[in-house]
Amino acid sequence: MRPGRIVMLVLGTLSALLGLGLLAAAGAAGFANYLQRDNGYFTTPSERYVTNSYALTTPRLDIMADEGVPDTAPVGVVGTVMLGGSAAAGKEIFIGIGPRSDVAAYLDGVSHSEIADVRFSPFRVDYRDVAGAQVPARPADQGFWAASASGAGEQQLEWDLRSGSWAVVIMNADGSAPVVVDMKAGARSNLLWPVFIGLLVGGIVFLLIGVPLIVVGAAGLGRGKSGPPHPGQPQAYPGQPQAYPGQLQPSSAASAPQLYMGGAVPGTVPGAGAGAVAGAPPGAGVVYPARLSGYLDSNLSRWKWLVKWLLAIPHFIVLFFLWFAFGVVTIVAWFAILFTGRYPRSLFNFNVGVIRWSWRVAFYSYGALGTDIYPPFTLERTDYPADFDVDYPEKLSRGLVLVKSWLLAIPHLLIIALLTGTAQTTWEYRDGDWVQVSAGLSLFGLLVLIAGLILLFTGVYSRGLFDFLMGLNRWTYRVAAYVSLMRDEYPPFHLDMGPRDPGDGPAIVPAVPAVPPAGPAEGQTGFYGIGGPPASGPEVPAGPDNTPRI
Secondary structure, three states, X not given: OOHHHHHHHHHHHHHHHHHHHHHHHHHHHHHHHHHOOOOOOXXXXXXXXXXXXXXXXXXXXXXXXXXXOOOOOEOOOOOEXXXXXXXXXXXXXXEEEEEHHHHHHHOOOEOEEEEEEEEEOOEEEEEEEEOOOEOOOOHHHOOOOOEEEEEOOOEEEEEEOEOEEEEEEEEEOOOOOOEEXXXXXXXXXXXXXXXHHHHHHHHHHHHHHHHHHHHHHHHHHHOOOOOOOOOOOOOOOOOOOXXXXXXEOOOHHHHOOOOOHHHOOOOOXXXXXXXXXXXXXXXXXXXXXXXXXXXXXXXXXXXHHHOHHHHOHHHHHHHHHHHHHHHHHHHHHHHHHHHHOOOOHHHHHHHHHHHHHHHHHHHHOOOXXXXXXXXXXXXXXXXXXXEEEEOOOOOXXXXXXXXXXXXXXXXXXXXXXXXXXXXXXXXXXXXXXEEEEEEOOOHHHHHHHHHHHHHHHHOOOOHHHHHHHHHHHHHHHHHHHHHOOOOOOOOOOOOOOOOOOHHHOOEOOOOOOOOOOOOOOOOOOOEEOOOOOOOOOOOOOEOOOOOEOO
């Protein structure tokens, strides 16, 4: 991998994330500014406050009370507060805001209650009572109020913020006890519009910096990645285990960069009718141009899967950046396909590499628990026992790109959600709101857990369970390739189980009997296909063209 391109990708991702965060904040500020149009306020619900004392007061309210800032200096440009309410039982209400020191002197020796905490969902108010024996004078007769409102019925006070230390006082207008009022509070700020503009411009600038860095970095990382080996090379298909007699193995044709691997047409079953893969047994699976394979490690540790979440953290960090870049690249590819009908090759290779990286990490960790070999830090294909690849499409439909990622994929997405979603989703009424609560493991997670527990106590990974998990993963990754705009062929509704993908090539049956190799030597790891290394069988006669006669 190229260090310069990696740096560009990381810096671009950080810049784009910052840009998106600023745009989200700009959206919130813009919406808030819209709500307070026409001198409107953000208000709390009107709730009832009750105290047996003579007055309700708020905690200390400090506004720019630092040294050097004169008290009562206007800061109305920052915002305005509103207090509105009415007294119960037909009494007149008094609402006032005054300097904290003057309020304290006025209520000195008077029984009153301070509002310590208020919660609105559900409504709950905590009071701190201050004892006293004196009866207060009428509040409206005091001259220290910065703003006040009093009278019968609904009263409203509006006050431009000023520097200093202030207190809010709510009383009956005649100064009597108890105090029972229905109150609401509101605020508005004149800074929301300039804040919205600043956040919007900042977000756009950071996105304009980050997106090109991501695209250029991804294109550089994906350039020149040709995928599988060229035909004619005596090299095994990447990720293939050592061959055993009768095991399904790829031919040289499977390694060629052709449209569909194994010479089959997507959606066909190898060994069944036209377009079938020669030599493949009937019912081997459905060929799709997105191919996923994974070969079970025969020497898995009993306990290591318990800590793989910790061991895989470096990969999770890297994949965070890669998947963010994946999303940006997919959007760019969407426009490219819409206008040109082509998926840029370097961006295609990058996105395939990101899914491949994710699959290797999933195979190692909690997507399959299939191997203890640590995944490589690379987008390219390697000899790792888990592999993923997608045939590059020379042409893609400009019309399908508009609907396939969401509308056409809905049936598959529902099935995948059923398999990978939480086992139980309920709604509960908590603190005045309905809250969605999810509990339990998904079906997929439960199967992986069962496989891990069997491995922990017996040292054996259930072959049937592994094959089924591979089928679920294969289905999911095929849909991922389709939703990511990589292919126009609709994914099959088919659970192709087992380690080998049906599109990886036909079966090669040896012409002479062979003795399966011994188990892996100490310190080595063996990989087996479906059923592991079979026992040796009778000689299979060869035809005149040196191909086995089945």
